Amino acid sequence: MSRNWPGKIGRTWESSEPWLEPIRRPAKGAPNVLMIVLDDVGFAHFGCYGSTIATPNIDRLAAGGRRYTNFHTTAMCSPTRASLLTGCNHHAVGMGIIADMCTGYPGYLGEMSESAATLPQMLVPAGYSAFAIGKWHLTRARDMSPAGPFGHWPLGRGFERYYGFLYSLVDQWHPELVCDNRFIDTPADPGYHLSEDLVDQTIGMIGSARAADPERPFFAYLAFGACHSPHQAPDSYIDAYRGAFDEGWDAVRAHWFQRQIEMGIVPEGTALTARSEGVPPWETLTPEEKRLAIRHQEVFAGFLTHTDAQIGRLTGWLERRGMLDDTMILLLSDNGAEGGGDAHGTINLRRAFQGPEESLEEKLAATATLGTAEHWNNYPRGWAHAGNTPHKWYKTHTHNGGIRDPLIVHWPARIRDGGGISRQFCHCSDLAPTILEAAGVTPPATINGRDAMPITGTSIAYTFDAPDAPTRKQSQYFELMGNRGIWANGWKAVVHHETGADYDSEQWELYRLDSDFSENDDLAARHPEKLAELKALWEREAEANHVFPLDDRYAGRLAKTYHLPPRRRWDLGEGRLYASGYSAPSVGNRSYRFDIEVDLEPRASGAVFAAGGKPGGYVLHIDGGRLVHEYVGPRHRTVIESEVVLPAGRHALTLDFRKTGDCKGELTLLCDGDVVAAGSIADMWPVSPMGGGFTLGYDNASPVSDRYAMPARLTGRILSAAVACGDDFLFDPEAEARIAYGED
Structure with missing residues (x-):
């Protein structure tokens, strides 16, 4: 009991005075807050920002609220999300790159600094409920395991409930899910889709909390997997766009640009930037290549419209429950459209990361089944270029194509001039202080037993009442994988960095954004003094926010995150078991052996163990009593099957793989x-070989084999399971060892 407890203890209750801490409530008029974050959606993708993709529910929020045309992010998902939740710059809180690429420097920790208070850590003590639903991607890969540690999972950073996925991307049909602090089985409902599930969970969390305490406002952070690749949506949504994009990306981009000017999203006099590097002119594609590209865009459009429908279900429910007017909704994308799908798109993202390169013939053969569970697909970069209209470049770039994104704020109780457009410069770090101002909450002086990092964002609440007010923010720096930029008082200096290039000799560009919305007219040669001034400002901001050391590596940084310390044996125990992809037996490109003791029922069936899914993985299962091993490789599925029917009872099963060369054995x-x-x-x-987690005694998420129905529970018992791996997996043993021990 605290010495400062204000009650009184007597010998009996009659002579005592009780005291309970009063129920905390925020200031009168504090709104509910719903932050909806979409993934890889470009500046032009919403209908209300110029596209011809149907987003009627998002457009309705815009018509009743405010669209922002000068809103900026960090150019990538984890950094933007860290900035959104803390109100600080991404490097300052340790998230200068995605969580998968942490390198151990202060600006690149792969998790949010414990000195930075998150929105739920500030709102819950003030009397709010706080729920996180959907994508997290703010935890180091090595910590995404059933063993934790859980301090940087959503509940560890202040949220009271969580349902979603921890990784960067997810199979929309077969997601690997987490509920609070535990992995759960993938729902097996017919027609299941993650976006629908996430909205159901959001409604459930808010509804339960309101039923229990209708006076307590909520903060709900809903982060869809959409529209990050893989692009997957119900057929009806995809087929609704047949023929809608037959003119190709050049014509669509020009059309969307004209719509933006007519809507006032883009100022009159803005120039449409030239085609970005790597985007072929539409007329140079063959008829077969055009059909493939068109189908990719139909899938993406269906994915976005399907997501819009789920947003409509949620806002419709809020309206029916009488909560919509008192809920501040902030709807945004975390970065610009993603241009990693090369000239013809990708059908299996795992091959984009690991190789081998997909052939055009393979891509063409998949045209009819894009968007289904058969593929982890991503559209050609020409469509990403159209999604970022009128800007150039894409996600990860610090030009506007990577960092200028849509933002809609809907709050009828405060924003009364529905349909308006706000043009003030603002940044993702500005939304947390906006929410705190609206809630009447003061940021804490301390957090987690240490001095709290000061919030550096600038609230945009002033724009709610004065849509034409001057911009209050004075400057904002940008950096992502060596791409750099700085905005200050209407000017912007920016440099597109080529991997491996000398940072000091690269040519910076200079734009006057107040009169050049799309960054089309480079003024660097005409105003060298202004460029020098901004470059010097960038250096100061970079130093203050822990941007250094600059690092343009991709695979090298991934290796540091994913390459766990060498381990040769796994004792998996008995019964059914789940291990995340980062805690599963490491059997990639090396010799290994599974020893499993089972007790089988007659004519047994089901998975003995499985890892990954349709994009890549392996499974040992029993089909009609026969032992079957299937390995889903980059190009082919290899099936090795016994003729012998295993009798019922106890058996010792062994899978022994001996590597005979690189990627074969x-x-x-x-x-x-x-x-x-x-x-x-x-x-x-x-x-x-894994595209997901590892399971013992069943298969979870995406099925590795088409020969069984999920979840393919083994009709029998796992009595013991162990895995032993060889040391012959290293391409360069010395270099790999240095990475494994953090010496490189």
Whole structure:
């Protein structure tokens, strides 16, 4: 009991005075807050920002609220999300790059600094409920395991409930999900789609909290997986766009640009920037290539419209419950449209990361099934260029194509001139202080037992009452993978960095954004003194916010995150088990052996163990009593199957793989010491064969095999399971060892 407890303890209750801490409530008029974050949606993608993609529910929020045309992000997901939730710059809180690429420097920790208070850590003590639903991606990869540690999972950073996925991207049909602090099985409902589930969960969390305490406002952070690749949506939404994009990306981009000017989203006199590097002119594509590209865009458009429908379900529910007017909704994208789909798109993102490169013939063969569970697809970068109209470049770039994004604020109780457009410069770090001002909450002086990092964002609440007020923000720096930029009082200096290039000799560009909305007219040669002034300002801001050291590596930084300390054995125990992709047996491109003791029912079936899914993985399962191993490689599926039907009872099963060369080897299946099947695997993943987690006794998420129905529970029991791996997986043993021990 605290010495400062204000009650009184007597010998009996009659002579005592009780005291309970009063229920905390925010200031009168404090709104509910719903922050909706979309992924990889470009400046032009919403209908109310110029596109011909149907987003009627988002457009309705814009018509009743405010559109911002000068809102900026960090150019990538984890950094933007860290900035949104703390009100600070992304490097300052340790998230200068995605969480998967942490390198151990103060600006690149792969998790938000514990000195930075998050919105739920500030709002809950003031009397709010706080829920996070959907994408997190603010936890180091090595901590995304059932063992934690959980301090940087959503509940560890202040949220009271969580339902969603921790990773950067997710299979919309078969997501690997977390509820609060535990991994859960993927729902197996017919027609399941993640976006629908996330809205159901949001409604459930808000509804339950309001039923229990209708006076307590909520902060709900809803982060869709949409529209990050893989682009996946119900057929009806995709098919609704047949023929809508037959003119190609050049014509669509020009059309959307004209719509933007007519709507007032883009000022009169703005120039449409030239085609970005790597985007082929539409007329140079063959008829087959055009059909493929068109279908990719139809899938993306269907994905976005399907997401819009789920937003409509949520806002409709809020309206029916009488909460919409008193809820401040902030709807935004975390960065510009993503241009990683090359000239013809991608059908399996895992191959984009690990190789081998997809052939055009493979891409064309997948045209009819894009958007289904068969593919992890991403559209050609020409469509991303159209999504960022009128800007150039894409996600990860500090030109406007990467950092200028849509923002809609809807709050009828405060914003009364519905449909207006605000043109003030603002940044993702500005939204947290906006929410705190609206809620009447003062940021804490301390957090987690240490001095709290001061919020550096500038509230945009002033724009709610004065849409034409001058911009209050004075400057904002940008940096992402060596791309750099600085905005100050209407001027912007920016440099597009080529990997490996000398930072000091690169040519910066200079734009007067007040009169050049799209960054089309480079003034660097005409105003060298202004450019020098801004470059010097960038250096000061970079130093103050822990931007250094500059780092343009991609694979090198991933290796540091994903390459766990060397481990040769896993004792998996008995019964059913789940391990995330980062805590599963590491069997990529090396020799390994599984020893599993089972007790089978007659004519047993189901998965003994499984890892990954349709994009890549492996499974040992029993089909009609026969032992079957399937390996889904970059190009082919290899099946090795026994002729022997396993009798009921206890058996010792062994899978022994001996590597014979890079990405190939010989596999043997044994039952009770006898060989029952053997064969070669020549199409293997160079690093990890997994596109998801590892399961023992069942299969979860995306099915590795089409020969069983999910969740493919083994009709029998796992009595023991162990894995032993060889040390022959290293391409360069010395270099890999240095990485593993953090010496490189």
